[in-house]
Amino acid sequence: MSLAFPSPDHLPCPDCGASLPAAGDAGHVCDDERRIDYRLVELQPGIERFDLDLAVWLETPGGRFARFIAERDR
Numbered sequence: 009m010s011l012a013f014p015s016p017d018h019l020p021c022p023d024c025g026a027s028l029p030a031a032g033d034a035g036h037v038c039d040d041e042r043r044i045d046y047r048l049v050e051l052q053p054g055i056e057r058f059d060l061d062l063a064v065w066l067e068t069p070g071g072r073f074a075r076f077i078a079e080r081d082r
């Protein structure tokens with residue numbers, strides 16, 4: 009056993025994030041609600057980045073034009 013690369017006793021389930029024994033899956037079945045929560049947490053950075061991308065895009069010529077059209081049509 010190498011001390012340089014300690015392996016944790018438990019690993020997160022790739023589908024739902026539940027803590028599973030690293031030695032082997034003891035008949036784990038993903039909980040649907042938990043799996044959805046886990047996916048949402050995974051997606052969160054992308055959702056936050058979208059706001060930033062939009063703010064950046066609004067300062068580009070294309071974005072300024074779209075904003076101009078949107079305000080004119082209001």
Ligand SMILES: [Zn+2]
Nearest residue numbers: 021023024038
């Ligand atoms: Zn799972």
